[in-house]
Amino acid sequence: xxxxxxxxxxxxxxxxxxxxxxxxxxxxxxxxxxxxxxxxxxxxxxxxxxxxxxxxxxxxxxxxxxxxxxxxxxxxxxxxxxxxxxxxxxxxxxxxxxxxxxxxxxxxxxxxxxxxxxxxxxxxxxxxxxxxxxxxxxxxxxxxxxxxxxxxxxxxxxxxxxxxxxxxxxxxxxxxxxxxxxxxxxxxxxxxxxxxxxxxxxxxxxxxxxxxxxxxxxxxxxxxxxxxxxxxxxxxxxxxxxxxxxxxxxxxxxxxxxxxxxxxxxxxxxxxxx
Numbered sequence: 001x002x003x004x005x006x007x008x009x010x011x012x013x014x015x016x017x018x019x020x021x022x023x024x025x026x027x028x029x030x031x032x033x034x035x036x037x038x039x040x041x042x043x044x045x046x047x048x049x050x051x052x053x054x055x056x057x058x059x060x061x062x063x064x065x066x067x068x069x070x071x072x073x074x075x076x077x078x079x080x081x082x083x084x085x086x087x088x089x090x091x092x093x094x095x096x097x098x099x100x101x102x103x104x105x106x107x108x109x110x111x112x113x114x115x116x117x118x119x120x121x122x123x124x125x126x127x128x129x130x131x132x133x134x135x136x137x138x139x140x141x142x143x144x145x146x147x148x149x150x151x152x153x154x155x156x157x158x159x160x161x162x163x164x165x166x167x168x169x170x171x172x173x174x175x176x177x178x179x180x181x182x183x184x185x186x187x188x189x190x191x192x193x194x195x196x197x198x199x200x201x202x203x204x205x206x207x208x209x210x211x212x213x214x215x216x217x218x219x220x221x222x223x224x225x226x227x228x229x230x231x232x233x234x235x236x237x238x239x240x241x242x243x244x245x246x247x248x249x250x251x252x253x254x255x256x257x258x259x260x261x262x263x264x265x266x267x268x269x270x271x272x273x274x
Contacts (some may be wrong), residue, residue: 006107006234007077007078007107010268012266012267014263016047018045020045020050025076026077026078027040027043028041029073030091031079032099032100032102032103033100034101035101036101036103041074042058043073048263049261049262050075050239051260052239052240052261052262053073053257053259055257059071062093065093065097066093068244071242075240076237077236079105080104080107080137080139081102081103083102084099089138090137091138107234107236109269110137112233112269113271114210114267115209115266116266116267117265118205118237118239119206119264120203120239120261121201121203121260121261122200122258122260122261124154125255126155126247126255127244127255128242129152129242130151130152130260131149131152131176131239131242132206132237132239134210135238142186143234144182144184145181145182146180146182147215148177148178148180152175154258155247157172158171158173159199171197171198171199172195173196174195176191177191177206177217178191178217179191179227179229187229192225205220213228213230214226215227
């Protein structure tokens, strides 16, 4: 194993070529647990970048397995699984899962330390969320921890006077970031979501500086958190928008379409990559 992970050591992705680079991105969310077709993202590319959306026609993700209805459109920079019927897959979300469709191994960008920056904006109703995160490849079971770059739930987003009840209020949202240990015995859960005065419907740059024993979290070049632990194995990047239909208020009309627009991904692998 390389000290810098697998695949490319640097990406500067603007999603401006008219087609998704399939050498880097898998346009399906954890497809081993269903299939590439059933987990496929709804997306488009234009001058603004990558648009991930969840239209009303988007099917539920793993409807017979996931606890609560979930719809998701996501892309990920790595993918693999064991054979169909095996338990070898990425980010198992419940006990007893087995692979339903074997996945080809694709290491598009899976660094081992480095700097990862995602420039994006989102439209998320109260029942939806968006996230960008690094996660271990699980080529070995303990290599499963997460570095959450950003996670925002729509029910924390407030705009203008809705936040303070009068004119002059500023947009705000709770920005989640930190370490999620999951099943990695070498990590400790160190994740939180704190209120920030930020308009997530406009472009912002969310980034991590991931070094041995330390991860720094940045928003628009401002350091907002440092944790003194770090996963010590290659990780892949996942960008996604999620919708939880079961959280819709009773009697609510059809919610706006959740959308995550990723304008740019800038990433370099290796220690002291900033």
